[in-house]
Amino acid sequence: MSRKVLVAYATKMGATAGIAEAIGAELERGGHQVDVREVGKVNSIEEYDVVVLGSALYTRRWRPEAVRFLRKHSDELRERQVWLFHSGPVGPDKDQPQAMPGKVERLAHRIGATAATTFGGRLEPATAKGFLAERMARSDIAGDSRDWETIRAWAADVSAAVHAIEAAPWNRHIS
Ligand SMILES: Cc1cc2nc3c(=O)[nH]c(=O)nc-3n(C[C@H](O)[C@H](O)[C@H](O)COP(=O)(O)O)c2cc1C
Known part of the structure; x- marks a missing residue:
């Protein structure tokens, strides 16, 4: 049995979309049905288990x-398996886990999700949008710090956790 997974992402300059696509591809390899969608375009999560x-x-x-x-979806999310990630650090801080913003932490607690995993981000002249981003992209912290191996390994863990839960005896009735 495979489960239907939504990988939703919020991005300004495209880097997080790339991470979401890589996670989606890994989950598909793990045998799940996956939709990767920009979060602002998702109106309903009814069809998704995860x-x-x-x-x-x-x-x-x-x-x-x-x-x-x-x-908006906190009640429905509470009834589903949810994994969170955020992406941003570049340069010397690229591997530093980032704290969840207070609002996000409170919502994550409400829905029973664990802390967000941090992935490195990207800040490059070719993709930077806006004055500040363009200026930062020309500085010495600029670059693409997305570590695809780490991202795929995390997605493989999520995939395995989803399989483990669907195999649990108390979930047999849904297979
Ligand atoms: C103005 C600005 C503020 C940023 N603030 C943070 C931050 O607080 N923490 C962080 O880890 N990265 C920060 N970043 C880096 C971005 O998160 C990084 O470039 C990310 O990959 C952008 O994702 P996106 O392309 O999906 O929009 C900032 C970048 C800019 C341009």
Whole structure:
């Protein structure tokens, strides 16, 4: 039996979309049915058993559309398996886990999700949008710090956890 998984992402400059696609591909390899969608375009999560949600970090906050999604669907999310990630650090801090913003932490607690995993981000002149991003992308912290091996390994863990839960005796009735 495979489960239907939504991988939803919030991005401004495209880097988090790339991470979401890589997670989706790994989950598909693990035998799940997967939709990878921009979170602002998701109206309903009824058809999904599992939700993976990721946001880019800007000034230590999640993108508003990702926070809105968590808030709007918190009752339904509480009844589903949910994994969270965020992406941002580049340069020397690229491997530093980032704290969940307070609002996100409270919502994660409400829905019973564990802390968000941090993945490195990307800040490059070719993709930077906006004055500040363009300036930062020309500095010495610029670059693509997304570590595809780490991202795929995390997605493989999620995939295995989803299989483990569907195989649990108390879930047999849904197979
Ligand atoms: C103005 C600005 C603020 C940022 N603030 C943070 C931050 O607080 N924490 C962090 O880890 N990364 C921060 N970043 C880096 C971005 O999160 C990183 O570039 C990310 O990969 C962008 O994702 P996106 O392309 O999906 O929008 C910031 C970048 C910019 C341009």
